[in-house]
Amino acid sequence: MEALYKKANILYIPALALFALFVAYPFVDGIRIAFTNWNGFSRRFSYVGLRNFVRLFKDENVRASFWNTLLYGFGSTFFQQVLGLSLALFLDKKFPGRGITRTVVYLPVLISAVIMGYMWYYLLQYDGALNDIVALAGGEKRLWLSSAASAKSFILGVNTLQYCGISMVIYMAGLQNIAPMYYEAARIEGAGEWQVFRRVTVPLLYPAFVTSITINLIGGLKLFDIIKALTGGGPGYTTNSLATLIHSSYFASQMAGFAAANGLALFVLILAITLSLQAIFRKIEVQS
Template identity: 55%
Template sequence: MTTDVLDTAPPRSVPPAAPPPRRRSGRFRGASINLLALPALLLFAVFTIYPLISGVAISFSDWDGYSADSNPVGGANYLRLFTDDTFRAVLITTFIYGIGSTVVQQVLGLGLALALDGKLAGRGVARAIIYLPVLVSPIVMGTFYYLLFQYNTGAFNDVVVAFGGERQAWLSTQGGGVTIILAVNSIQFVGTSMIIYLAGLQGIAPEYIEAAILDGANAGQRFRHVVLPLLQPAFATSVVLNLIGGLKLFDVIQVLTGGGPGTSTSSVSTLIGRTYFDAQSAGYSAAMGVALFFIIAVLTILANGALNRRRLEQQ
């Protein structure tokens, strides 16, 4: 197409343009390096952006996920999200996972970082072991913890019995299931928070601490007024990361409870999979997907904004 135009263009009917000035050629070369991003952009277009857009389109239809026909239903799927008791319950569980894991990981992660920043014997080994589960698939960690919490030979029930309690099917109750899932996710990824806080602690110039000591601050005051404010960037990073991870939670739920009994331990992510593959309501499932992305994006932007504003105020 382009070559056709060039071929049929009347040759030399206008005086040849002056050679482009050096700056223009520099700019051309500059623009051509944008081509380096082309493979990545193509992959995004096909495998992320097109699915996102087409997911929005599907969410306005009653498509069942496999047949050829589907009818537009307007915003019916989104209205259903607001009236569906199951979705509301699952959304609350998802927030419990997201916010609960974030709180547990900040407390434990900061505690571990403070403990392992000092001259504790064997701290290298301790750090390595605490960080190890981060690298293991949540499917595998979930399987391990399933063994630990299962009814018959589970190690946890042995402890309960040793203290005079009764064996319990911990994962078959809503409270037990949600608590165990939350705990397993938090403890598996506590190494991430620990490493972020350790990096933050090691970035604090010793002069600040020395100055505080000279001013007569005790250990508690030094922590409260010097260390904690300087950890603000690490805090922001860790919170946003844990919040996104918790709200997206999927793998570990699939292994530990499958989202059950019923949907009592489901997150929005596991409900999306069920609604699409088991209930064959692709339209409704897509609407949940759009809603989940929206919720995560809004919360991430809000958290980022709030945490960064606090940082600015402290400076």
């Protein structure tokens, strides 16, 4: 059988060819650019050795963006799991309005993140919807995107709300796939609500956790559109992720070489995180 399957390998050649042309080749070319002082558009440039990589470790903005990337990645993944799982548990039982709630929570997933960012902006403006409420309550209007902490919370929050539907839907299906007999068996053994959740629900939801966390984490670490639409990386440089920093150093600051080095760093970061995540998942799987 194995020999036969080997013959089927031909079936992935078209896909690989496409990857070679549109991903691998530009990727390698990008590595070359990382060793230059190219400004991104001129025909003139020279090779500058490791200078761009040295700068990665020295530049304050890279450091800030690095931590922000982790914050956006792990932060939204965490909140999406909490929200997604709570919503799934909440919607697991039938009640009037259940279908609509599910529809509404999942809806933002399908909206372009740039447009979602613009829509939220109407709320967060100084004369925006959120401040109308503040004013109505007698408070002083606030600049929601003006401090680093507040702006980052909104980026995290908007991203979490927009995509928590993915986790919800995955967990809902996971819950439905758990046969009632497991619950019954646990109850017969005298387990309480919490124990049923820990001993039955969580382990049986394991595949759902893996998928949901992986999808959310990769998305969060690459976060770009929402930041661009809400804060553009500002005020100053405070809310940049590595992805938006790459963009602005490429195009605005005209440091294409530095941006390419930055791109490699982001790639390595995401790769390292997802690989270790997979290793952890595998370990858990083996243990249980």
